[in-house]
Structure formats: C-alpha cells, structure tokens
Amino acid sequence: MMTVKKLSREELLLPGHAACPGCGAMIALRTMLKTLGRRTILVIPACCTSVIQALVPKTSIGVPVLNIAFAASGAAASGVVEALEKLRRKDINVVVWAGDGGTADIGIQALSGAAERKNNIIYICYDNEAYMNTGIQRSGATPYGAWTTTTPIKGKTEFKKDMPMIMAAHGIPYVATASAGFPLDFANKLLKASKLKGLKYIHLLAPCPTGWRYDSKLTVRLGRLAVWTWMWPLFEVEHGVFKLTLKPKPRPVKEFLEPQGRFRRMTPEEIELLQKWVDQRRELLLKMDGARLFPQA
C-alpha cells in the first residue's frame, strides 16, 4: 500500500509549468510521476497538459513526453509499446495522459483499438469535464446541468458518458476511477495497474477552478465532495470483477454543486433530477459491489 511516507521525494513535475493555480490535473500528474518514477514515457494528446509544459526548448516534465495529435494517443502509445518490445525494454511504463475530450470524444476509437489489441499501456484520462484548453467547450464527459461555452446557458441537458464502464466492457484487466482529492488512492491504483499486462484504464476526476468557476483553494475539497456525494464514485473493475473502493454515507449533490459557478443556473427541479439519477446509480453500484460483470478474458 502506498503511504505519504513511501511516496518518492523525487519531483518529476518541476516548477515553471503554466497550469492555472489550483489545477487538479497537476496534483494528480505530480502524484502519478512520483508513483511510477523515472522509467516512464508519457504520451499526451492535445489538451491543457500539452500547452502548460513550458515554452520549447524548456520543459517542466522530468520524463520523456510524446506530444501527439488530439485523436491519436491510443495509437501512438501502441507504437511506443511495440518499439520498446523490439528493443527488449521491459522496464518502462508507457502512460497516456489525456483529457476527457481526447478520451471520451475524439480519441475513443484509437483507445478502443489499443484496448482490444491488449497493448501494454496505462491509460489515464484526467477528466476536468470539458475542453478546457480551448476555452471551456462541452465534452461527452461534461455532467448534466453544467454550463460551458457550448451548452445552453442553463447548462448541459445530457448526462455524462460512462467511460469507465465502456472501457470495462472491452474485457481489459483493470479499470478504476480516481480523484485528485484522493491522491494516495490514485497512487495505489497506479501501482496495481503497473503490475498487470494489457491496457489498464484509470479515469481520474480533475477539478478545474477556471472552467468550473470556483475559488482555486477548493480543488481538493471538490475532489472529495464529488466522491462523498456519489457524483464521482470510486471503484475498480479488476479482471471483470466490480468493487467499490469507498462507500461513503451519501451527502446531497447540492454540496458539490453549490461552490461551482458552472451549476449556478440549475433550477431546484433540475438539481432534484440530478440527485435522483445519482441515487439510482448509487443503488445500482451497491448491488454490483463484489459481482463479476464481465467474463474473465
């Protein structure tokens, strides 16, 4: 088990990057690099993390990075894995670090192909729930009721796409959800993923003060409230078996929505509809806890 004491003191996310203050994705990127260490190659499609690395020729990321086209991270990482296999290098983690747009929308076919080919990749989707880098446009991962620059002013009318379950249905060895509010849980899930062969998928909630319209000091708090309200349940699907990581006493979704400007225009009826959806999903997940959902591949 990873503990704060066991976490490496080596910093591989260096000062000088250009992320916004309070960026949830950077907390998680720092945790990820400390957990997996130097022997890691990152594949990053167009997203916030591709533009905040620093100005060329400088970089704030202390491991090799392949910056790649928006749709291509699954395919590009497959290529890196194949090349390392030809070179007989078995000691290197190939990690995709992609946004929700680059994963749930434009990158889904390349990711699906890599999963089906069983390429040895740790794929992390850091989900800030919109296309943040280009100015807060909606994605398939934007939740119901959230405002973006391309939703109706009152907020998104569709529910969030369930990427972790879509990936679990590929029959891959490991799927997990994580949150920037629970860094050690994320680290433990990364350690588990790094020991398995095939494509491992971790979907990480990364609160974004700029796009979610909240005070930047609340990033960790919102990363936790998402879990405590069951807006973002933490779970694993290991070799097809579903398991909840945490089963917190449910707090009203309102507590997660209220500090965020993006939910400001939701009516009480819409909040109630969202609460009902979250309650229904929690009951389904609790019924599934411990059950085999997919046959062992």
Ligand SMILES: Cc1ncc(C[n+]2csc(CCOP(=O)(O)OP(=O)(O)O)c2C)c(N)n1
């Ligand atoms: C084919 C293509 N279309 C559009 C873009 C412009 N673009 C770059 S990043 C991005 C949004 C990325 O959103 P997401 O994957 O959620 O990452 P985030 O910026 O939120 O970190 C867009 C639309 C592009 N680079 N390539």
Ligand SMILES: [Mg+2]
């Ligand atoms: Mg995004």
